Amino acid sequence: MGKHRKNKVKVEHTLLEGLERYLRVISQFDGVKSIVPGRISRNNRGRGSKGIFLKYRTNSGFKLLYKNGTSVQEVFVVCSDSQAFERQFKEAYGYEA
Template sequence: MGKHRSGKLKVEHHLLEGLENVLGELQRWDVVDSIIPGRIKRQNRGRGSKGIFLKYKTVSGYKLLYKNGTSVQEVFVVCNDYKGFEKLFKERFG
């Protein structure tokens, strides 16, 4: 799979099942400038929590983790309003 950009989404890696819907929603947020999904890693600990999780703030936005139970994928979000992004993220994804 080659690198390509679709709107705010820059795809360099495959996406875990279900992540495309989450990224579609994040792309619609005005505070989001760009989304870069990272590598996929297998989780050794069987079935864990599922969903999208806010990990930490970066220089340009946030690092998120998307977990589907058996694998985890990093997602980097570039945003122009840290507080606005956190507020929207917590309202939508808890």
């Protein structure tokens, strides 16, 4: 599969099932310039938290993790205002990182 863009999402890797709906919401946040889904790995701990989680701030935005119970996918968000993104993310997904 080649690289292509779908709105602000750069599709270079396969997306885990259920991730696309989170990316549609995040792409609407103020200041989001680009979303780059990354590597997928198995979640060896088995069942656990499911959903999308703020991992840490990067030079250009944030690294997120999407967990579906059996696998984990990295997601990188490039944004112009990291504080605004973090606030919007926490409001949308109702938790503290």
